[in-house]
Amino acid sequence: MWQFFHKLGSPKWFYGIATRFMPWLLASGLLLLVAGIVWGLAFAPKDYLQGNSYRIIFIHVPAAFLAQSIYIMMAFSAVVTLVWRMKLADVFVKAVAPVGLVFTFLSLFTGAVWGKPTWGTWWVWDARLTSMLILLFLYGGVIALDRAINDEKSAARAVAVLVLVGVVNIPIIKYSVDWWNTLHQPATFKLTEKPSMAVEMWVPLVLAILGLYLLFGWLACLRMKTEILIREQRTRWVRDLVLAGGK
Amino acid sequence: MPEPLLQAVSLECERDSRLLFQNLSFSILPGTVTRVEGPNGSGKTTLLRILAGLNDAWSGELHWCGKPREQNRESYLRNMLYLGHRPGIKPLLTPLENLRALMAGRRPVSDEVLLQALAGTGLSGFEHVACRNLSAGQQRRVALARLLIADEPLWLLDEVFTAIDAAGVEAIEALLQQRAAEGGAVIVTTHHDLQLPGMKFITLGAGENDEC
Amino acid sequence: MAFDSFSAFLVMEGHGPYVWVCYGVFVLLLAGMMFWSFRTHQDIYQICKRGYEQQSKVGQPKPKAPATFTRVEVSQD
């Protein structure tokens, strides 16, 4: 177990594994995502309340799922960084934080555009949108702090502390925003009760979510490989690998 | 031969992706003065900060009295005195208040002792003047006054002679030598040409890092 | 197919612009991010490669010249 853990932390081992898995991640991710989107856009039935605008859900929900789970993954990595000082954990946080930011932005953007035809407004200070906006700030802070510190190791550990402080705060923020929202709920924008989704609707949604997760896996592997190249460029194995023409 | 106070085994430190030193091993015995030497940027200050426990970005082993240092951090801190580049003196406080604050977390010391120490560094008459009105050398002397009352067996002194006049330098040299004779261990970095009988060296940045 | 014709698919009963803008931005950002990450990886890889090739050509880097603090002559015309 312990040996496996150490192996997992070795950049060289990861680099090899990632290179082997990446084509599969990319192919299956694209396939599932395209299948989910095409099915959702063209074949899924119309929602009887919201009409066709609900079709945004097939990208909105996957983006929102990823935005949140990337932060959780970063928090686990942060623990590993602080406790075991594993190199790969630092690399992961640094590599995926911008991806998380983009997905958070996407979920906010699609949510806003979805809101216009559905509730007649681009933005509501609704609990979910507001806490997503705060998540965007948290990602921004993580990236800004990482950029501001020159030394890689210090940056990784400082970012790890920040991510953990953020993750302790997320439930508190979520709870307080929910509470605040019930206090200020503007009656006109009351969310309609979600009817249970038809099978033809949730199957493509699940496909799109799975596809986006796989694509995220590909992106994470690629960006981590780049970061490993930068950090380990003076080691023998990177030199041998690059001179031998391996990707 | 007495047991080494501090023992370093294959220390390695990388800073801003530049390797400062690797495979650095040495032992610090009680009753010795050790000088860390090397050109600018060779990592003297970083080494001292690592030994003090201020810098965590290193690998290797550090043993304090035969036990891993990280496991008895508090005992280590209690027995180690570090004076850095920055003197640790609040410009708004007087020398006496500064010394009091510096000793506060360590052990109880009476004001008389502190005043004596200040007098010993040539600061009598300045005890109640805010430190920002003192010269750079005088401010350093406030920090150095701690050496006159310190009972910690290990001293880590980074650039002790900065801004100190010739007479002061001589007095400090004598102090270090006396300290070694008492059985204390001192590690210094300095660009001043410090020569003491029986002094040990740790050389950085010369390519090879030998044991000493 | 949930729509009668291709044009109906595009219009989506008036919701077309919203849906298509969303999908457009989504695809643009996702593809952009993937492409950008890929390009960065290639660039870094090439930089490493060039560095290694140069190193093996030149051999060991020359030792640094010691600092002499001689003044640099500057012609002042």
Next chain:
Amino acid sequence: MNADVQLSLKAEDAAIGPVRAMIAVFARDVRVAFRQRQDLLNPLLFFTMVVTLFPLGVSPEVAFLKQSGAGILWVAALLSVLLSLDHLFRHDFDDGTLEQLMLQPQPLFLLVLAKTMAHWMLTGLPLVLLTPVLGLMLHLDGNSVATLCLTLLIGTPVLSLVGAIGAALTLGLRSAGVLLSLLIIPLYIPVLIFGTGTVAAAAEGSPVAGYLALMGAFLFLALTLAPFAAAAALRISLSNS
């Protein structure tokens, strides 16, 4: 020149306990602050000026001010605390006293807690004391002002404690001030929401004990967790300097 004499190592019993060390740190910070009184006034002036901007910039109508007063005062207090946080560790870092603080044979998080409490007493507490005056200027009624002061009294220590983490993380960085705000403002949102929410509930005549208890829980959480995080962040920042 190995001496025959061996210095004995210091045992624990001769030492000073953590509580006395904390008191010393607190006393030193207060003393330093009172040597430079202008710095103590600055957050208060800033607080007053930000509050002044709202009647001038939005509307001086009594109805508006009555409704928004609590929110304005909370936001202004939050910004004042944020502004003062940059100094929490910076001066100590620059003159080297922070290094010596970290090398004291004491648990670092307790010393950080002492420093943070000193910071609160020198910035947060004066803000609370100034609030009734500004509350009157914003036409808040007595009940609201009392509740507002109470929420600020519980809330400002949380701001100082959470802010200490950000101050420690950004220590020694370029443009630390802006970065500090970016990192910390999202974490301040819960306190802000409950602070103003409590006052709103009080204005409606609903019982506020539950809300105050919840804010107390925030304070407790911040007291127990924030010093650890700030101490860890300080170790990282100093390690990098």
